[in-house]
Amino acid sequence: MAARPALAHSAPAWPTGPAPRGFTALAAAGAVVLALAVGAAHYMEERGHVVTGMGNEVVWGLPHVFAIFLIVAASGALNVASVGSVFGVAAYKRRAALSALLALALLVGGLLVLVLDLGRPERLVVAATHYNFRSIFAWNMILYNGFLAIVAGYVWVNLERRFASLATPVGILAFVWRIVLTTGTGSIFGFLVARQGYASGLVAPLFLAMSLAWGLAVFLLVQGALARWHGAPVPEAFRLRLRRLLGVFVATVAYLTAVLHLTNLYWAKQAAFERFILVDGTPYAFLFWAGWAGLGTAVPLVLVFHPRLRGPRATAMAALAVIAGAFAQLYVFIIGGQAFPLEIFPGYAASSDFRDGAIAPMSRAFRKRFWAWGD
Amino acid sequence: MNPIDTSRRAFLGRTAAFAGVALAPGVLLYEFAAAREAGQEASAAVRWGMLVDTTRCASGCTACVDACNAEHGVPKASRPTDAQWIRKVELKDLRTGAVRSAPVMCQHCAEPPCVDVCPTGASFKRADGIVLVDRHTCIGCRYCMMACPYKARSFVHEPTTGQKTDTPRGKGCVESCNLCAHRVDRGEKPACVDACSAAGHRAIVFGDLNDPSSEIALRVRSVATSQLRADLRTDNGVRYQGL
Numbered sequence: 001m002a003a004r005p006a007l008a009h010s011a012p013a014w015p016t017g018p019a020p021r022g023f024t025a026l027a028a029a030g031a032v033v034l035a036l037a038v039g040a041a042h043y044m045e046e047r048g049h050v051v052t053g054m055g056n057e058v059v060w061g062l063p064h065v066f067a068i069f070l071i072v073a074a075s076g077a078l079n080v081a082s083v084g085s086v087f088g089v090a091a092y093k094r095r096a097a098l099s100a101l102l103a104l105a106l107l108v109g110g111l112l113v114l115v116l117d118l119g120r121p122e123r124l125v126v127a128a129t130h131y132n133f134r135s136i137f138a139w140n141m142i143l144y145n146g147f148l149a150i151v152a153g154y155v156w157v158n159l160e161r162r163f164a165s166l167a168t169p170v171g172i173l174a175f176v177w178r179i180v181l182t183t184g185t186g187s188i189f190g191f192l193v194a195r196q197g198y199a200s201g202l203v204a205p206l207f208l209a210m211s212l213a214w215g216l217a218v219f220l221l222v223q224g225a226l227a228r229w230h231g232a233p234v235p236e237a238f239r240l241r242l243r244r245l246l247g248v249f250v251a252t253v254a255y256l257t258a259v260l261h262l263t264n265l266y267w268a269k270q271a272a273f274e275r276f277i278l279v280d281g282t283p284y285a286f287l288f289w290a291g292w293a294g295l296g297t298a299v300p301l302v303l304v305f306h307p308r309l310r311g312p313r314a315t316a317m318a319a320l321a322v323i324a325g326a327f328a329q330l331y332v333f334i335i336g337g338q339a340f341p342l343e344i345f346p347g348y349a350a351s352s353d354f355r356d357g358a359i360a361p362m363s364r365a366f367r368k369r370f371w372a373w374g375d
Numbered sequence: 376m377n378p379i380d381t382s383r384r385a386f387l388g389r390t391a392a393f394a395g396v397a398l399a400p401g402v403l404l405y406e407f408a409a410a411r412e413a414g415q416e417a418s419a420a421v422r423w424g425m426l427v428d429t430t431r432c433a434s435g436c437t438a439c440v441d442a443c444n445a446e447h448g449v450p451k452a453s454r455p456t457d458a459q460w461i462r463k464v465e466l467k468d469l470r471t472g473a474v475r476s477a478p479v480m481c482q483h484c485a486e487p488p489c490v491d492v493c494p495t496g497a498s499f500k501r502a503d504g505i506v507l508v509d510r511h512t513c514i515g516c517r518y519c520m521m522a523c524p525y526k527a528r529s530f531v532h533e534p535t536t537g538q539k540t541d542t543p544r545g546k547g548c549v550e551s552c553n554l555c556a557h558r559v560d561r562g563e564k565p566a567c568v569d570a571c572s573a574a575g576h577r578a579i580v581f582g583d584l585n586d587p588s589s590e591i592a593l594r595v596r597s598v599a600t601s602q603l604r605a606d607l608r609t610d611n612g613v614r615y616q617g618l
Contacts, residue, residue, distance in 0.1 A: 048546045050532040055455030059530060119530060119547030121514015127514050130495040137494035137518050193488060193607055194524030342499040342526050342604055344479070345618070347467055353452065354462040354526065356479075361455055 022229050043118045049119065055258045056362030058338045063117040065330045069184055069214065070110030070142040071144070071328075072207055075104040075178040076215015079245070080152065082178070084169020091238050095223070096171070100155045102222055103150060103178075103215070111144060143181040150174045182211045197337025202263070206256040213249035214326045216242060217319035222317050225360075233312065243315045247304035250322060254297045257329070269346075276340050277332060281359070286337035287328040296325010379398035410562030422485075422612065423554055424584040425568070426591050426600060427477055429466075433573075434476040437463055439579065442570030443480075445610065448539040458529035458544075460552045461567055463512060466618070475617060478579070480552035481506055481527040483612035484601060489519035489528065489613035498549075504568040504584075504612050505554045515547040524604045527551050554612075584612065 044051055054061040084093030115121050133137045152169045186207030189198040220242055227234045261278065264270040274348040277284050303309050303318035339360040339375045344350065350357035410551040411417070416598045443461045443606045444451055452459040465474070483506050490506065497513035500506050508519075526553040535544045543552060543556035555565035563569075568581040582591035594600075600614040 047532065048533040055532070056457075056459070056520070056529050057455060057526070059520045101469055119517070119549070121511065121515075123514045127513050132490075132493055132495075132496040132513055133459070134491045135494045135518070137492060137516065141494065188518075191492070191614075192521055194522065318445045338521070342524065343564055344525055344606075345464070348466040348475075348618075349469055350464050350466055352462050352464040352479075354459045354464075355455065356462070356464050356526070 006130075012297065026263065028365060044116075046119075053206075055360070057341075057355060058335055060334055060338065062331075062335075064334055065327060066118070067113035068076070068172045068185065068330055069326055070106045070183060070210045071133075073105035073214040073218050074110060074147075074211075075182045075185075076211035076213065076249075077106055077219050078178050079172060079212060079216050080219055080242070081158075081171060082175040085168050086175045088168070091235070092166075096167070097155050097158045098226075099219060100151050100174075102149050102219055104155070104217065106215075106218065107144060107147060132209045134135075136184055138192055139331065140181075140184045143177070143184050147174075147177055147181050150177050163188040178211075179208065180280050182208045194199060194342060196264075196270055196340060196343065197277070197333065200263070202256060202260045206253070206260060209252040210326065210329070211258050213246065213253050213322055216246050216249060216312065217282060217326075220246065221320040221323075224312055224319075227312075228365070236269065236310075239312060239315060240310065243304050243318065246318060247301055247316075248299050250297055250304070252270060254293075269343075273340050276359075277336050281336055282341070284332045288332045289334075291328025291333065294326045295321050296328055300325070376417070380549065381586070388521050389498075394576060411560045417501045417503040417505070420585060421503040422584040424483070424582065424591055424612040424614065425554075425565070425613050426580040426594055428477040428578045428580070428615065429615055430478045431576050431580075432476045433467060433574075435578065436476075436574060436604055437479045438570040438574040438576075439567035442566040443552070445541070446558075446566035447534075447542040448537045448544065449457065450537075451501070456530075456532035457587060458531060458550060458612065460529070477528070477615060477618070479603075480567075480613065481553060481554070482609070483552075483610070484524050485610035488522040488524065488607075489611065492518045492522040494518065505556050506551075507553050507556065508549055508551065510543050510545060510548050510550075513548040517549060519549055522606055523551075524609065 021239065035210055052063075058312070078099055080092050080098075081103070083089050083098040084091075084096040084099075115124060118124075120126075127141060129303060131141075150170065151174055154167070156173050157170050182202045186204035188201055190203035192198040220239075224239075264274050277288060279285055281317060299321040301316040303314045303321065304320040306314075341350075341355075341357050344356065355361075404544045433497055440461050440463060443449065447460060449460055451457075452462075452476040461478050464477055464479050466475040466477065468475070483500075483504055485500075485504065485508050487498070487500055490500055494516065495500075495512045495514055497509045497511075498506070498519045499509060515529055515530065520530060528549050529551050531544060531546050534546045538544050544551075555567075556565075557567060568579045571577060573581045580591045580594055583593055584595065586592055594616075595614060598616055600616045601611075601618050602611040602614055
C-alpha cells in the first residue's frame with residue numbers, strides 16, 4: 001500500500017514531558033463541574049425526580065441524551081485502536097492506548113449518568129444480581145461491564161511489551177464486542193414496539209454509524225488538544241486520514257437517518273409522528289433541521305471535504321460540529337420520541353387529565369442540565 | 376298402635392346431621408371460591424380480567440378513579456409528575472363523531488412488554504394474569520414506562536405520604552394498577568369495579584376469563600369486545616365494549 005509508509009513515523013503516540021499550564025486549569029474546571037454534578041445528584045436524591053423536568057410522559061430526559069451520547073461515543077472512540085489492532089495499521093496502533101483510554105472514560109461517564117438517574121441508585125447491587133435475560137437492558141449491563149474489562153485488558157497488553165503478541169487478539173475481541181455493545185444500545189430503543197419514534201430494526205445500525213462518527217470526533221478533539229498543548233502537531237497525513245474517515249461516518253449517519261424517516265413517511269400510521277418531528281414539533285423540528293442536518297451534518301461535510309480546508313483548525317471545527325449535531329439528534333430522538341402522544345385509540349381523538357392525545361410538556365428542564373453536564 | 380320406632384328416627388337425625396357437616400364446607404367454599412389462603416400460590420387456571428362497557432361509562436364520572444386513589448393511597452393527580460393508576464379518557468370517533476368515555480389502567484397483558492424489558496425482573500406477571508411491580512427489586516430505570524403501550528405506569532417522583540398497608544409505595548419506584556390483588560386474593564372485586572356499581576353504572580365487570588360460567592366470560596362470548604392496541608398482540612386482560 002502506497003499510503004501506509006507515509007503514516008509510519010517514529011514520533012511517540014502522544015508527547016511526553018511536564019504537564020502544560022492549560023492542563024491544570026482544565027483539571028480545575030473539571031473538578032468544579034464534577035462538584036456541581038455531585039450537588040445536583042444529591043439534590044435530586046433528596047427531593048426526587050420531581051425537580052428534573054422529567055415526568056410520566058417524558059420519562060427519559062436530558063440525562064439520557066448525555067448518557068447515550070457518552071456510551072455511543074465510547075464505542076466509537078475505540079475506532080483508532082480497532083484500525084490499529086484489527087487491520088494492523090502502524091500509525092493507528094501507536095495511538096491505540098489513547099483511543100482505548102478515551103473509550104473507557106466516555107463509557108464510565110455515560111454509565112455514571114444512567115446510574116445517578118435511577119430512582120433507586122443504591123439498588124445497583126440488585127441490578128447486578130437479578131437478571132431478566134429477556135431484557136436488552138440486562139444484556140447491556142453485561143455488555144458494558146464486559147467492554148470495560150476487555151478494553152482495560154487491551155490497554156494493558158498495549159502498554160506492557162511482554163504481552164505485545166496479545167494486542168491483536170484482544171483488539172479483535174474488543175472490536176467485535178463494541179459492535180455488539182452499540183447494537184445493544186440501539187436496541188434499547190429499537191425494541192420499544194409501542195412507540196412510533198423507536199420501533200425499528202434500523203435503530204441498531206444507525207447507532208453503530210453514530211458511534212463511529214461521534215467517537216472519532218471526540219478522539220480528534222482530544223488528540224488535537226493534546227498535540228497543541230505539547231506543541232507537537234499530529235502528523236498531517238494521519239490527521240487527514242481520520243478527517244476523511246469522519247466525513248464518511250457522518251455521511252453514513254445521514255443516510256441511515258434519511259432511510260429511517262423515509263420509511264416512516266411511507267406508512268400512513270406514522271405520518272403524524274413524522275410531521276411532528278420534521279415540521280410542527282417545537283423545538284424538535286428546528287433541532288432536527290438546524291441542529292442535526294445543518295450544524296451536525298452539512299457543516300462538517302463541507303469542513304472535511306472542501307479541498308481548501310485542510311488545516312487542523314478546520315478538522316477540530318468539524319469534530320465540534322459533529323458533537324453539537326449529535327446532541328441535537330439525540331434530543332430529537334429521545335425526547336421528541338416520547339413527547340409525541342402514544343396512539344392508544346387509533347381512529348379516536350382522545351383527551352384526559354393524564355394528557356392522553358396531547359404533546360408532552362418538556363419546558364421545565366433547566367435544573368437537570370447542571371447534573372447532566374456535570375457527568 | 377305400635378310404639379314409635381325411635382331407632383329409625385335417630386338414624387335419620389344422625390344422617391341429616393352428617394350430611395349437614397359434610398355439605399356445609401362445600402357451600403362455604405362455593406361462597407368464597409375466589410379467596411386464596413395465605414401462602415397459597417396464585418393459580419394459572421385463573422385469568423383475572425375486566426370488561427369495560429363504554430356505553431355505560433358516564434362522561435365526567437370519576438368514581439373509579441376516586442376509589443382507586445382511596446384504596447391505594449395515591450393522591451389526586453394534577454401535574455405530569457403525579458402518579459395515576461387509572462384515568463378517565465374521553466374519546467371521539469374521528470369518522471362518526473360518536474363520543475365515548477372509558478377508564479384506562481394497566482391492561483394486565485398476557486404478553487406484557489413491561490415484563491419483557493425490566494432488567495431486574497421487578498416487573499412480573501402472576502400466574503393468574505395480574506401484572507405487578509416488586510418494589511424490592513425495582514431500581515427505577517423507567518424502561519417499563521418506555522415500553523408500556525398504554526401509558527399505564529407512573530414513576531413516584533416525590534416522597535410519599537399516607538401509604539396504605541396493602542399498597543406499599545415509595546419514591547424512586549415505578550407503580551401501576553395491581554388489579555387490587557389484595558382484594559382479589561380475599562375474594563373481593565377491585566375497588567374501581569365496586570365504585571362503578573355503587574355509582575349505578577355497572578360499566579366494569581370483573582372476573583375469571585378462564586371460567587366459562589363467569590359473568591365476564593359469558594359477556595365476552597356474547598358481545599363484541601376489543602383489546603386496546605390489539606395489533607401488538609399483547610393479549611390484554613382488560614377488554615372494552617363499544618369501541
